[in-house]
Amino acid sequence: MPKVIIDPDRCKGCGLCVYSCPKKVLELNQKNLxxxxxxxSKPVHPEKCIGCAICAMICPDCAITVIREKGRExxxxxxxxxxx
Ligand code: SF4
Ligand code: SF4
Numbered sequence: 001m002p003k004v005i006i007d008p009d010r011c012k013g014c015g016l017c018v019y020s021c022p023k024k025v026l027e028l029n030q031k032n033l034x035x036x037x038x039x040x041s042k043p044v045h046p047e048k049c050i051g052c053a054i055c056a057m058i059c060p061d062c063a064i065t066v067i068r069e070k071g072r073e074x075x076x077x078x079x080x081x082x083x084x
Contacts, residue, residue, distance in 0.1 A: 002051025003067040004043050010063035013038035017055035017064060023048040026055060 004025060006017075011034060018026045018041055025048050028039040041063075043049070051068040 001047070002049045004046065004049050004055060005065045005067065006041050006043065007063045007065075008032075008034045008040035008042070009036070010061045011038060011040035011059075012036065012061055013040060014060065015041070016058045016060070017041050020054050020058045022052065022054065023050055025049045 006026075008029070013028055013034075015028055018028060023045070025043050025045045026041050027044045029042045030039055032040075034040045041055075049066075051066055053066040053068075056062075056064040056066045
C-alpha cells in the first residue's frame, strides 16, 4: 500500500496538497502548529492513498514523500515505480 509522509516542519500550511489530492487523504492540522507557526498538512485517511504523488509534485516546499514500493520513493523528482 502506498504511504504518504509529510515533514511538518517544512510545511507552510498553504493547502495545495490538501486541495490537489484526488482521494482527500490530507487535511491541515488545526490543533498543532509547527515550528514556523503554520498548520501543517497531515494524512487523515492514509488508507485511501493511491500513490499518485500529485501532493509531492505540487508541494512548493518539498515537504512530502510518497512511498509506492518497498525501497523506492517519489518526492516529485524521482521516478518511483517500474511500470512502463
Ligand atoms: S499520493 Fe495521491 S492519493 Fe496519496 S496523498 Fe498524495 S495526492 Fe493523495
Ligand atoms: S503543499 Fe506542502 S507546504 Fe503546502 S500544505 Fe501541503 S505539505 Fe504543506
